[in-house]
Amino acid sequence: MQAMKDGPYEVVTLFDGTSFDGWTHKDGSAVTWALEDGAMTVAPGGGNIISKETYRDCFLHVEFRCPDMPEATGQHKGNSGVYVQGRYEVQVLDSYGWEVPGLGDCGAIYNQHAPLVNACRPPMQWQSYDIVFRAPRFDEAGEMIADARMTVFLNGVLIHNNIEMHGITGGPLDENVTEPGPLMLQDHRDAVSYRNIWLVHLPEEASAEYEPR
Numbered sequence: 001m002q003a004m005k006d007g008p009y010e011v012v013t014l015f016d017g018t019s020f021d022g023w024t025h026k027d028g029s030a031v032t033w034a035l036e037d038g039a040m041t042v043a044p045g046g047g048n049i050i051s052k053e054t055y056r057d058c059f060l061h062v063e064f065r066c067p068d069m070p071e072a073t074g075q076h077k078g079n080s081g082v083y084v085q086g087r088y089e090v091q092v093l094d095s096y097g098w099e100v101p102g103l104g105d106c107g108a109i110y111n112q113h114a115p116l117v118n119a120c121r122p123p124m125q126w127q128s129y130d131i132v133f134r135a136p137r138f139d140e141a142g143e144m145i146a147d148a149r150m151t152v153f154l155n156g157v158l159i160h161n162n163i164e165m166h167g168i169t170g171g172p173l174d175e176n177v178t179e180p181g182p183l184m185l186q187d188h189r190d191a192v193s194y195r196n197i198w199l200v201h202l203p204e205e206a207s208a209e210y211e212p213r
Contacts, residue, residue, distance in 0.1 A: 009059075009200040009201075009202075010200065010201070011198050011199075011200055012053055012198060012199050012200065012201070013197075013198045014051045014053055014183060014197040014198055014199060015040065015194065015195065015196070015197040015198075016196075017037075017038030017039060017040075017195055017196070018038075019035070020033070020035065020040070020049075022051055022052050022053060023049050023050065023051055023052065024049065024050060024052060025046075025047050025048070025049055025050075026047060026048055026049075026050060026173065026184075027047075031046075031049050032046040032047070033046055033049060033187075038195055039065070039193045039194060039195040040193065040194050040195070041191050041192070041193040041194075042080060042185075042187050042188075042189075042190065042191055042192050042193075043187070044187065044189040044190065044191065045187070045189060046187055047187050048083075048173075048184055048185065048186050048187050049184070049185050049187075050086060050173060050182040050183065050184045050185075051182040051183040051184075051197075052182065053182060053183070053199070054085075054179075054180040054181055054182050055085070055180055055181070055182075055199060055201055056135040056180050056201070056204065057133060057134050057135050057201070057202040057203070057204050058131075058132075058133050058199045058200060058201055058202055059130070059131070059132055059133075059199060059200040059202060060084065060129070060130070060131040060132075060133060060183065060197075060198075060199045061128065061129070061130050061131075061196065061197065061198050061199070062082050062128065062129045062131075062183075062194065062196075062197050063126050063127065063128045063129075063194065063195045063196045063197070064080070064082070064092050064126070064127055064128075064129070064192060064193065064194050064195075065123075065124065065125065065126050065127065065192065065193040065194075065195075066078030066080075066092065066093065066094040066106075066123045066124070066127075066190075066192055067094075067123060067124070067190060067191045067192065067193075068094075068123040068124050069094065069123070069190070074104075075093070075104060075188075076190075077093060077094045077095075077190075078092070078093055078094035078123055078190050078192055079091075079092065079093050079186075079188040079189075079190050079192070080092040080093075080185065080186045080187070080188050080190060080192035081110065081171075081184075081185070081186035081188065082129060082131075082183070082184075082185060082186075083169075083171075083172065083173065083183065083184035083185070083186065084131060084133050084150065084181075084183065085133070085135065085148075085180070085181030085182070085183075086172060086173030086174065086181040086182050086183070086184040087148075087168040087169070087172040087173065087174070087175070087177065087181055088109065088133075088148060088150065088165055088168060088169055088172075089109065089110040089169040089170070089171065089172075089186070090107065090108075090109060090110075090129060090131065090150075090152060091104060091105065091106055091107065091108045091109075091110050092106060092186075092192055093105055093106040094106070094120070094123045095107070095118060095120045096118075096120045096121060096122045096123065097118075097120075097122075098118055098120075099118070100118075101114055101115045101117070101118045101120075102114050105118070106118075106120050106154070107119065107120070107152065107154045107159045107160075109150065109152075109160065109163065109165065109169065110169045110170060111169060111170060112165065112166050112169060113160060113163050115152075115154065115159035115160065116158065116159050116160065116161070117157060117159060119154040119155050119156075119157035119159055120154070120155075121155060126195070127154065127155050128153075128154070128155055128156070129152060129153070129154060130152070130153040130156075131150060131151070131152050131153075132150065132151040132152075132202075133148065133149075133150050134148060134149040134150070135148055135180075135204075136148045136165075136177050136178075138178055142178065144177070147164050147165045147166070147167070148164075148165040148177075149162055149163060149164055149165065150162075150163055150165070151163075171186070183197070183199070
């Protein structure tokens, strides 16, 4: 589901598989994850990484692959996370075959919203998130008037339909919700891989006027 690449928007490539030029660790140091065959893989213990690009409203595409960990269970089974704006985690986990996914399973907005359905593929297969993100809104006094919202597709299947966030999720980069934020990928000490990451900055509102032409 990469329709945004064919529209009138400029695509910003965050990771093309060739370098970590657009990324850093949270402390500003160089990325220590592995880079091989067009993908980057968590180096367990290396720490979370963040994109140098920041954004407000966006369309985001991320591809990921969970390792095969047949002896592991629950949150120890191919765990990572895609943090939109560094503040809202879409869970990455090997949840293949689970009939009813919950608040901590793959595709969940962690501890806030369970996915509508389980659209996971088996471990060691590439999967994709396509995320439409609407940043929180504030009035002129800086008071929040609308929480962030997300629509999420996992492997082309709708798993969240314009859901409202209940604030930021656990383990965020920061709590500066009035500011743009980067994409953060979580090191949860499992060798999860990522590739083909890009986004499109979306306009925050359309015209309120109409002029016949």
